[in-house]
Amino acid sequence: MSAPKKVVLAYSGGLDTSIILKWLQTEYGCEVVTFTADLGQGEELDPARKKAELLGIKPENIYIEDIREEFVRDFVFPMFRANAQYEGLYLLGTSIARPLISKRLIEIAEETGADAVAHGATGKGNDQVRFELAAYALNPDIKVIAPWREWDLTSRTKLIDFAEKNQIPIAKDKRGEAPFSVDANLLHTSSEGKVLEDPAVDAPDYVYQRTVHPEDAPNEAEFIEVGFEKGDAVSINGEALSPANLLTSLNEYGRKHGVGRLDLVEGRFVGMKSRGIYETPGGTILLEAHRGIESITMDRGAMHLKDQIMPQYAELIYNGFWYSPEREMLQALIDKSQEHVTGTVRLKLFKGLARTVGRWSEHSLYSEEHVTFEDDAGAYDQKDAAGFIKLNALRLRLLAMRDRRMKGK
Template identity: 45%
Template structure:
């Protein structure tokens, strides 16, 4: 990060007319203040000079852009088959995402000191990476791990937001995440179109998706549809018993 800051100038388009409070780095650009302080005001995405990393979805091309991202153990390592370092990947996706109106976020944050603060963010490359990574996890993580990872994501985000990176809890959660990423390897093809990151195909050598098991057809596959009847009876037994007892108490 230090080498990047020394080698690159990060200019901000600030003048008296659009003097928003801005915070810009290679990952994102934030806009706060002025008319944005009132949550009732729509951000001026189409106003000349407001957006810096891209365009609004309305001004994005009518033709979609396809891009394929390769992940190794959860880490993006290549775009469209070309190996790249992390910085180059973010810069490349920032350009592609920005051109297609990707990565705009309008949120009211809950700050550490207790106040609420409204901010508008531009994170084109980040949104592509996050959504692509999540798509890959849908076929490489088992249900329990995938669901539990989402539960701790909010706590992890709070720790980072509150400046508690160097804490035992953050380190413990990071160890959990590292463990979950051992099989998150593969390619994710996405379609970028007018602010949307659309799934266009996922492949992984560690996929847990089996078409034979997932098939809805009765073709003698691994899933015997007759097994569903017994499962439903057992799975719903507690609900059935409660309903019967409630009905009995109402009658008596």
């Protein structure tokens, strides 16, 4: 690959990406554009601007953007229409943020005339795959630079030495190795590494940053109502909210009641297993509520088909194929299934749990007249069940007759 002339760097303002910024300048002698995304990670982003300026980046080449609404509206909500959970548990908080970051990297590259993009993901994880698959899907000619796969800064000591030689500010707590690494956005917090690397050892409570311990949550339950339109949450307790504001509010409810903690050993796309601690307070409530409204508004066949494709859909997102044709095809099917998923769900929040306790909708398929144990006034003739059972039993009876016949030989 020829040396890039201008690179757009996904820049957090932290030590690692600051080292990458300087390394790009010294290794390639190229101009660097920084992109810092506000995805609701809960950190001040102005220090990233100041540090980029300190490292010689021109003000017009520093992009800091609040993309929380786009993140929830165009990425989180479509994913939640599918009830997506990787390996049955993980709500894909890190995975779903990467295609949006990559999208903006490519767009900024086009705006600034850059011929390359760069990221700070290591060569052991999933994020390198997600960033790069998305980048190539959006611009097949873009150059992608992954310093962790190129440089010789293979230890914390070497990184610190490089930072000191290049006058990169180092926070005092960065001079020793951090006890674990954290990725955060509006949907979740992910913690991995160091004190969490032994999956047999309980994670220290200080790892959890977004939720109170369920045992310390209020001793009284709280009830909330979430309104839906065509599969997307639109209100809480009757108050209409934008996608990002709605998820922010659900996060606060979840934080207060200790909802959404997950200790998971997962299979990474690159082949190894890793242990992560995830906190998805608002997302856990949202998933429960969405399943609650689907239960009365979706046909059984449609629900079961959607549940069958969900693992494949979740795996595509986890592995970085958001912009693949197969994900888009599945999304079209999922979105079609949500046409009548409109109504309200009542949830009970208590000591780490979010549980549906009520649901109602003008689009409901639930018929009390048909399921009642009382007189149904002829709505359902129970005698019809006999023929239904006999027809469904026919192949089973033929199999049994064949088996009995073969045993008699």
